[in-house]
Amino acid sequence: MKFSGVLIKKYGNRRLYDTAGSRYVNLDDLAELVRAGKEVRVVDAKTGRDLTRVIMTQIITEDAKYKADRTAARTVAAADYGVRRGAARVSHVVSEIRV
Numbered sequence: 402m403k404f405s406g407v408l409i410k411k412y413g414n415r416r417l418y419d420t421a422g423s424r425y426v427n428l429d430d431l432a433e434l435v436r437a438g439k440e441v442r443v444v445d446a447k448t449g450r451d452l453t454r455v456i457m458t459q460i461i462t463e464d465a466k467y468k469a470d471r472t473a474a475r476t477v478a479a480a481d482y483g484v485r486r487g488a489a490r491v492s493h494v495v496s497e498i499r500v
């Protein structure tokens with residue numbers, strides 16, 4: 402049975418080559434293809450071994466890491482805001498006590 406999706410070849414230098422688009426791609430490009438509903442297969446260029454699961458796992462891991470980093474950044478920003486507001490309130494209270 403012939404594969405009708407997007408065939409990606411992974412080379413030894415870790416580069417990924419989209420055979421349909423005749424271009425090198427990265428993990429973000431592959432993630433976009435999958436999100437767009439394209440069927441993607443990744444094979445080792447030398448051996449022909451199917452690496453799709455490995456690459457998709459890597460994409461999921463990177464995506465989760467990115468989301469965790471964004472969540473952590475939002476948490477730090479919210480905490481910073483809270484501390485600043487809290488510090489402003491404390492300063493205000495202290496200045497009222499001194500008067």
